[in-house]
Amino acid sequence: MNFIAFLILGLLAGALAKLILPGKQGGGIIITMILGVIGAFLGGFIGGSILGVNMGSTFSLPSILFAVLGALIVLVIYGAIAGRRGSRV
Numbered sequence: 001m002n003f004i005a006f007l008i009l010g011l012l013a014g015a016l017a018k019l020i021l022p023g024k025q026g027g028g029i030i031i032t033m034i035l036g037v038i039g040a041f042l043g044g045f046i047g048g049s050i051l052g053v054n055m056g057s058t059f060s061l062p063s064i065l066f067a068v069l070g071a072l073i074v075l076v077i078y079g080a081i082a083g084r085r086g087s088r089v
Contacts, residue, residue, distance in 0.1 A: 005059070006037075006040060006044075009059060009063065009064065009067050010033075010036045010037030010040035010071070011033045011037065012036070013036045013039055013043070014033040014034070014036015014037065014071050015033065015036065016036075016068045017039065017068055017071035017074075020068070021076070035074045036067075036071045036074075038071075039070035039071025039072065039073060039074040039075065040067040040070055040071065041070065042070035045070075046069065
């Protein structure tokens with residue numbers, strides 16, 4: 001998948017992950033979209049390396065699902081870190 005398409009996929013994955021997992025992760029929409037791009041990388045790694053799924057060069061259902069899965073994982077980790085950091089007073 002080319003770089004621009006991958007960024008778009010990551011931005012969409014971040015938005016979908018936030019719809020699936022609403023909450024107070026903090027950072028707003030910009031951080032969520034950045035986390036979506038990072039999650040798309042993670043989802044691509046999970047799908048490609050561990051499960052052997054061909055992510056292909058176009059948008060496909062497996063590539064979208066793994067990107068959203070990766071974005072959810074990254075969003076949960078970020079929420080745990082940001083929540084822990086915010087509780088120190």
